[in-house]
Amino acid sequence: MTYKCVVCGRSPTVRSHIVPAAFARDLRDDEPNVVVVNPAEGSVKFSQSGEWHPGLLCDQHEQALGVFDDYGVRFARSLKTYGVTENTMAVSVKNDRPERLAGFALAVIWRWHWKHRLNIGESPLGPYESPLREHLLGSSPFPVSLIVTKPNVTIEGIPAPMAADPVRIRFAGRNSYILRFGVMDMIVRMDRNKWPAEIEAHDTSERSPAHVLIERTKDIRGIPAFRPLIERFGGTA
Numbered sequence: 001m002t003y004k005c006v007v008c009g010r011s012p013t014v015r016s017h018i019v020p021a022a023f024a025r026d027l028r029d030d031e032p033n034v035v036v037v038n039p040a041e042g043s044v045k046f047s048q049s050g051e052w053h054p055g056l057l058c059d060q061h062e063q064a065l066g067v068f069d070d071y072g073v074r075f076a077r078s079l080k081t082y083g084v085t086e087n088t089m090a091v092s093v094k095n096d097r098p099e100r101l102a103g104f105a106l107a108v109i110w111r112w113h114w115k116h117r118l119n120i121g122e123s124p125l126g127p128y129e130s131p132l133r134e135h136l137l138g139s140s141p142f143p144v145s146l147i148v149t150k151p152n153v154t155i156e157g158i159p160a161p162m163a164a165d166p167v168r169i170r171f172a173g174r175n176s177y178i179l180r181f182g183v184m185d186m187i188v189r190m191d192r193n194k195w196p197a198e199i200e201a202h203d204t205s206e207r208s209p210a211h212v213l214i215e216r217t218k219d220i221r222g223i224p225a226f227r228p229l230i231e232r233f234g235g236t237a
């Protein structure tokens, strides 16, 4: 099958990782695979370098998104210094280019959208696709609200960074996505209606340094998104 770049229509296309492969490499450490949960389908995948698609983008456009990928990887790595905490706390994290951090989250959502559209014909982004593409690969603004947290997920008390596919949700009544990268979670509000003030207070889309919530330690069984994983291994959620 010959694919054409979804932006410019040119062939050939190159391998596009939905989430930069560095996340999977960092997460799996010495293990052969990383575990990725799909909360929407209730499925679990094992992957060496995370999910990718061969037919989204030409080399030029894949590289154009690389600046966001690199920034997101570096930012997530900088959160590793924050360890287990009993109470959720807010910290300030170096973030010289806030628009790139938001762009990283949006690039993941956009690629994930296209994977669905090419594979099963669904268009999860609907009317957001075109303005999002013009923002990421052009220069038009795309205002979002972004909340960044470092999850501290444990299994029987042992830290277990868990990744999951993007999930579209209504969060506090707003059109949002949750991205779980294992070492970092992001909640991205897509529509223009603000979240309630107590949530909006944690928006870091334009903050430098970034405002990040280091979450209190949570057992995996208390997180609904990871129920498929627990059931897969014969546990009860």
Ligand SMILES: [Zn+2]
Residues within 6 Å of the ligand: 005, 006, 007, 008, 009, 010, 057, 058, 059, 060, 061
């Ligand atoms: Zn292209």
